[in-house]
Amino acid sequence: MSSVVNVADIFGENVFNDAVMQERLPKKTYKELKKTIEEGKELAATTADVIAHEMKEWAIEKGATHYSHWFQPLTGATAEKHDSFISAPRSDGKVLMEFSGKELIKGEPDASSFPSGGLRSTFEARGYTAWDCTSPAFVKKDPEGTGAILYIPTAFCSYTGEALDQKTPLLRSMEAINKQSVRLLRLFGNTTSQKVIPSVGIEQEYFLVDRDKYLKRKDLVFTGRTLFGAMPPKGQELDDHYFGAIRERIAAFMKDVNEELWKMGVSAKTQHNEVAPGQHELAPIYEQCNVAVDHNQLVMETLKQVAYRHNLHCLLHEKPFEGVNGSGKHNNWSLVTDDGINLLDPGKTPHENIQFLLVLTCVLRAVDRHAELLRESASDVGNDHRLGANEAPPAIISAYLGEQLEDVLTQLINTGEAAHSLKGGKLHTGVSTLPDFAKDATDRNRTSPFAFTGNKFEFRMVGSRDSVAAPNVVLNTIVAEAFSDACDVLEAADDFQMAVHNLIKQYASEHQRIVFNGNGYSEEWVKEAERRGLPNIKTMVESVEYLTTEDTVQMFEKFDVFTRAELESRAEIKYETYSKAVNIEARSMIDIASKHIVPAVIHYVTSLANSINQVKQANSNASTVVQDKLLVQASELLTDTQNALEKLISVTDEVAKKEIGREQAYFIMQEVVPVMGQLRKPVDELEMIVDKSMWPMPSYGDLLFEV
Template sequence: MEVTAEDLGKRSFCEAVMRARLPKAVFKELKKTIDYGAPLDAAIADSVAIAMREWAKELGATHYTHWFHPLTNLTAEKHDSFMDPVGDGTFITEFTGKELIKAEPDGSSFPSGGIRETCAARGYTVWDCTSPAFVKEIPDGCKVLCIPTIFISYTGESLDHKTPLLRSMDAVNKQALRILKLFGKTPAKVTASVGPEQEYFLIDKDKFNQRLDLKLTGRTLFGAPAPKGQELDDQYFGVIKDKVSHFMRELNKDLWEYGIPAKTQHNEVAPSQHEIAPIYGTTNVATDQNQLLMETLKKVAERNGFACLLHEKPFAGVNGSGKHNNWSISTSDGENLIDPGKEPEKNLQFQVFLAAILESVDNHAALLRLSASSAGNDHRLGANEAPPAIISAYLGDQLADVVDQIIANGEATSSLKGKVYKSGCSVIPEFKMDATDRNRTSPFAFTGNKFEFRMVGSTQCIAQPMMTLNTIVADTLCNFADVLEKADDFEAAAKKLVADKLREHQRIIFNGNGYSEEWVKEAERRGLPNIKCMVDAVDYLATPENIEMFEKHGVMSKRELVARGVVMYDNYAKQINIEAKTMIEMSTKQIIPAVMKYEGTLAASVKDLKELGISADTQMEILSTIDTKLAELKKATAELEDIVAKAAEKEDDPKAWAKYYHDVVFAFFDTVRKPADELEKIVDAKAWPFPTYEELLFEQ
């Protein structure tokens, strides 16, 4: 399956396509908006719509849709035909600038946190021209033109992840330009960019279809560990199996056609786990592409006989999946503002941005923790396989040394340099090593010219964590600019500000092992928050100071923030409720009947042996153990049913409802799971009602 240069972006209405198809004046105006953030001239919409329609039709598209990101971590689309009735029984092909710019989906059928009542249906999707439209094939073989949009309510509040993200990009642009102006630089625009690394599992599709828990919740609610897990470290970067390699080739071809070239693909740590990393993009485009990537992963997996699992923790006892979001900010002139250069000790501009980022992370650690929170990610964070729930920043040896000098002396005069590696082997070339190591246990790690936010969950839409990061950095840059713009001696004031802020926020810097118990104690001594679950994190979203910050920069209103919190509580409660009901059904309708049937077979063999005068002590002992565990499972399942039923009493209070599901319902899951998993270890494998971990993880 060959991927050619001609295939790159052929399903994307990208810059090359626009340049070729749009009138020069129209293309020039549209590029001003895309490249420099100039207001979109609605007068050009008809020309763009005609060109987009004809291009999409040539690719086989018969419909178009406004494609958006509701508060579900999924995308949404409503397909409209290009064909409009004329009135005489005939049709014409139609797609106007008005239809390109705006559509009207139902604003009450998506999560809104109370912003929209069920009876209040109107909502709007509005074209995001900075993210390329694309054509995708839908299951029935038809093709549809997908137009990236925002989604807002009739009353003007955002009902999606994209709107606040775009606002946060404007905020960081505005405040970064203020800082750069003080350094004598006047780029047209500063853009936040991200490259999200995506982890996922591939398992056999037929086995997936036999697991009710995987189908309904994305994770296994029952399952004894396989005799082998990841302890030999033989999966990570291991040889990719032929069937998986074929899947990856097909995936790359589809992504390539969407204009999403993958930079890296490899086996991850856990059995049947893999990772793909695309090339950087602006945060809104990267968000769209990551959502499309997740959808494509599932489609291509199914075509190849796999099921793609994106849940943060589909299997207990082996590593889960996340997204590592590599974030930076750069100017329209191509300057990366988080690049320290060869002499970071002399790079005052970099030091200002570094100090601002560290202050942002320290002051808003709880917000960052919340931005990476979900019911699924609660399984993963702090589980010695992912960053801990405690936010800290890793700088590495070189920057840590520069920071220490600034804190001690007010400025730095030197920086560590990379050594030349000499292998001692005559055939191996020498090379210059990096000046610092990397740290995989840090939730927010500097990696040379960017920060890697490693906490984000694998199912999450990256818009919320990136919006949060953009906003908190914009707020700190604003505060820095307010101080520095008043200074008589800018350089002296900037050096003092950097030194003061690094001293003040030194506690957020940690270059050690984030998995260690010692770090948990040290973080507590430093006063860093350790928020262990999503339910406890939501409180930090709509605090008075955070409302003030988000409103100050025009990113979200108080009403929007409060509504997001309600949505998060609601989603958490509903997810755990689904898991609980699935657990009850699997226990009642699958495990218990299967074990009872096996008990009957075993009891019959005991009877036969006794009739023959043969001792059946061993069989009786096994039978007794099974019966004891079966009784435990039956009792625990009944108790879980009662616990879930009582949750309805708290449904009118979103926080109390979510907290009950976390503290009571979810906390009881292991009581049900333990006897079931113990039974799995005893009962004949042929009698067990669904595929085991060994079958799921080692039979791709």
């Protein structure tokens, strides 16, 4: 029987957090570090040495022998290089355990082997990692508890200073939104708030399958998704998996995941079954933006590592199974001051909350002006299979405000004044033993990609395996731009009250087209969005164009978040990532179809033909109508499979002839992807015919329901 865990006792036990620093650091050193964290000042070398020494001593007490600068290159994963604490051996053969301030603050991994989009040549290897002291260091232990590594969250840049990672632009964007938010608060007379921080909560969806079955599916092993697979008799039609009772094996897995995360300071709070069979969700409590991004990477890594220990495999692909819901992650974003004021809290009477209405309309302006860029921030190879289907937000960016706020904006637009706010009232249950309770003034809309949910916006388009850094970089920067433009107008105004009133009405009127409270899954909305002039970008490849438009470049350069070169490099990396990922999928389909599926179907057809002959030899009058029909059907589908396979081989061979980058990506999207669909169709039909004992891989039913 497993031991009972007291969460309060273990939470953050492996984190070099504020409490540990207060306890272990000299008061002067602690104050200097806090000043660096709060004001962004450079840390003195002597102070860094003291911090490094205490961090090393603490980590060694936790069993650590090595440290690692933990960073997020443009691969979609994290990276780490482990160095031991030992120094050069002394003359007596002993070694000291040392860790200097210089080693804490700066590392030097090889930059040439990570994606750079042309920023670095292969022979230009030098790159630097720099300590992000606003995200606490932590110790990660192996499952047996016999070894541990001290992880130091860092940013990663090239020798020439360009960002080669997700963290650097995120920190830059946080500085931009902080500066412009404080500027706006000062206009409203707030002189006490010194800092505004983007607060983020990330809901993570994932699938779990049995590891032994996973290893028999080469498509899952090579690409993370099933390239073939017929639907089982039961899918998610009954909605019985959503919030259903969690199976014992999965509950044991979740328990271990939670304990691992709690020890590393990740506030995992909510867990439940998601819509699709085999699908689940984990959500933490809101945190400072960069810490939330780091912690989400830890969540994904921990899900995979713990799954392995339970003989499970965690699938983070956005669409691992055709025909059932895919996985995303909901990025809940708000702005909070250092003294606890949420800029997106409407209060009880939002029509009277002028500061909130300006913030709200600025956000709408930002989303409307940069809808294409926001869509691009959620683009991913796997997300192309998910966005726009009746399971996820549409590829059209719109904002849901709910009845209360939409009514307030309508009043402002129509009359120039907002005189009232809709009230929620009471919800009467009709059962005497159940209490009546306060009803919210606004419902929720799960079909909206960008929904206001009380005191935050929920950006629901992000893919399940993606870093949430890119969407938050975009959100922070486009809203910083909107705040900056508003402040320019208000600072120059003679009558502030009249100017802010007019600006709210102007922004509400000009950007009303982005507001949509209806069913985002409907065809009617697609037509209505087109009438409104809203973009509908359906693929990753098409979205990448918007990373390097003049408007995008000017905005990011104005707020020192990206340079033109950094944006162009990221666009190049995105094109290459798409091409490589789909090319791997296409070649995996060729390999699986050629070596496994076609031989299996030939074996089945041959067995069927032999059976027909044997029946006729035994009794010439016996009917073989059923066998004959199956033989014809299987043979025809086998021919279709072979023809599509040869076509896929041919078109895939053409990929290498295209120029790497945009040209190759568009060729793959337009020519290769459709042929992959042509190969899948007859194979999935064959799976429904061929004897299960002869089919070369576990079925959807095996994977989704036998966990």
